[in-house]
Amino acid sequence: MDPHRKRRLRLVVALSAAVLLAGALIYTSFSAATQASTPSDLLASAEPGRSYELTGKVVADSVGKDGDKLTFRVRDRDGTASVPVTYEGVVPDPFREGREVIVSGSLQGRTFVAERDSLITKCPSKFTKDDTST
């Protein structure tokens, strides 16, 4: 095979591989993704049993224990709509009332049941104007 055709063939193979891999990437990411939502989104339009990533602030005085599980309420960042959450697993060190959290799980009945170890608490803001120094 003359070198020109060899190079053309290599290019075609490489491009096809790239297209295939890109397709695989897009497919797997959309099928594995969990939708992010705020408490008001959840209250308005959540499908029961479907996995969501809930983001919001921990409501003051809402943190409690239910046996081994941690319970708290999450509200909209700027709002009052809130959702009760039941959580099992590692609680990150910065977790406390008023902090922003991200937790994955699904709505079961009226409660958001979280996946184990999925709680993430954002570091207290040091990088914004509204400092919440402790």
Next chain:
Amino acid sequence: MASLGSACLAVGLLTAAYAATASLYGARTGDRRAVVSGRRAIYCLAGLLIAATVVLQSAFLRTDLSYRLVAEGSSTDTPTFYKLTAMWATQEGSLLLWALLMSIFSSAVLFLTRRSLREIAPYATAVLAGVAGFFLLLMVAWENPFATLAVVPTEGAGLNPLLRHPAMMIHPPMLYTGYVGFSIPFAFAIGALITRRTGADWIRATRRFALIAWTFLGAGILLGALWSYSELGWGGYWAWDPVENASLMPWLVGTAFIHSIMVQEKRGMLKVWNVSLVIATFVLALLGTFLVRSGILDSIHAFGASTIGKQFLAFIAVVVVGSAWLVVSRLDSLRTTARLDSLMSREAFFLVNNLVLVGLCVVILWGTFFPLISEAMTGEEASVGPPWFDRVTTPLALVLVALAAIGPALPWRRATRLGLARAFRIPLAVAAVTLVALVAFTAAPDSPTSLAMFCLVALVLAVVVRELARGAAARRTITGDPWPRALAQLVARNRRRYGGYLVHAGIALLLLGVAASSAFMEQRDVRASPGESFRAGGYDITYERPTAAIGRDPAGTGAPISFGAVLTARRGDDVQTLRPARNFFPSRDPSTGAIGRFFEGEATSEVDVRWGLRRDLWAAIRPDIAELEPAIREANAKFADSSGDVQALVIAAIVERYRNDSPPAAFRVIDSPLVSWIWIGGAIVLLGALIALWPSPDARLRRVTSVYAARLGKELSRA
């Protein structure tokens, strides 16, 4: 003094502007005096920023609370080490750090190239001045590190307890050294493109900086992982968090760059690819800095909308568009006639390696920005988690290790079938034996991807060992030296090659640790009372007794109160003691009560790890202080106005309560195999990089000769 600092920054901005203008003027008109003047301006910039940093650090050291940064990020009771490192825990301080490193590195490279790269250096100076100027502008206009407070507080907020860990405090300077380091080859690439001098000159001058940057960036990433493992309470070292990914992406593309510049140096190929790669690396470094500070992605570090996000985005856009335009308009001068001779050659493998690395970076970029992508495409914001990342990166990582095994055994240009057979006979045998042994004697087959990784790691190590052995043997036939000397001479005379092989070996060991610990770790979450025992992995763990300490924090973080446990772990004859604890830092919120505030502030997990070559035993505790709350409330009411000494006694009494009458605490214990090899592998990578970086003696000789030639020329011209 604060005004001195501010003045340094303002004058610095003007100096950077002058440097860019003078260099560009000198480049266009050929006036060497302007070029030299511009270069000196960069030296001045370094001086100004060093002065500014000294002013700020001395404020931290004296805990001068009139500085807003000191009041927000430090306190009189913060340990000295953390006072010095608090600077880059803040937005403003980290911008200053970036600018400082930028000016120092720029000065270094311009000094080293002052007699060479006549056409390119002025443009590179202008680019470097422009980048430094951007960071200075951010500080002068929006985020001044030297802002002072009208009302000086009596005590500062203290450094965030989570950051009080040595690894976490060296992590930002290392990362920034990496990011800034990559700006040097970027600037010279831009200069090369503008002047159409796209030969290997710009690479030769900046290769070392690229390698140094790569090393520091890698070390920074590894330190971040180490911090996560030994400081946070979840027991993992990598969570595919956007901020982690932000530092990994430039490192991956930087790795590709380091490999492909070798191809351009040897064969003159891949010119377009190389300039594109270095531009991409720098853009990703800027993106990494931007991601941590902009709040556009939900992550542990994203702090909600920040004030400089838009500016960063604008700057990145300018860099991307400008560079892309330059590359496209210079495509004709980037063409080469050299072609790949054969697919079985080192060049070809470097190219494939590049594609895999860039592919990895693209995949991670996709996943990191997926919330924005999915919102744009479907209107719903969705995100992908660690399982997805693991799933898509594992196959690419496996291919990468395979390439790292095969590449070193290939010669340049083309390999012959006989040469290949000879090169791989033994390594393949070693890998096969490893496979059989693992299948027969261990649980490795339970995880096919780990099994594949283990065998490939064995292959890499075998290839590296073989290269060293055969090279030393070849030297011995010539010089008759004993083995150690032959080996040392071999490595010393071929530092780039063997340093590189050592890096491959280190990466292989690192991935070995990653594969083994992710697939085979055993984790146990339990609630246990003192005296209870439970099983975790291969260990029998007994909660011997609770511990409570005041003012004697063994980790050196300055925490006043520490509740923990003593655990004994038994595995056959091996008995270990673990002392996990939780440190409580006082809150500054007066509503929690005079006594209560000591229990309601930030709390950090002090993890205890028994490191080992074969396995790590990791334990964290979350003590239950709910039962102390009635006592705390009572104390708040009774002793709110008492003196400090009385309050201290009351707190000591409450703390003692915990020790004597302890409720069950929540424990997480992890038994994970081969984790230490991640850090060991990392150290070997560092060693390999150092070897590859070390200048060879003949290079030094050549530079001396050219200095003499310069002197001769000068003397001749005067005569």
Next chain:
Amino acid sequence: MEYALAVILLLALVAAVVARPLVLGVGDDTGESSTHEELAAAKEAKYREIRDARLDLEMGKLTPEHHRTIERELRAEAIEILRRLDVVEGKAPPA
């Protein structure tokens, strides 16, 4: 007031440093010409290639005949570079 004073002082310092070459000129300007540099770099790179090829032979990655072919190519390329270097250095007329 302090701030303005500091700015003026620092500006003066910087100006002194950067004005020096403008005022005094760069008389001792003996760097290499860039073509010379490029060729010198190409020469070093070519030498390194020859050394690497020899190392590959010693390691058994290349057969002796294979190595002979490669070394012949590399030597020819090196000689061309050396010749062009001589031209630039003025030691030989351009061919």
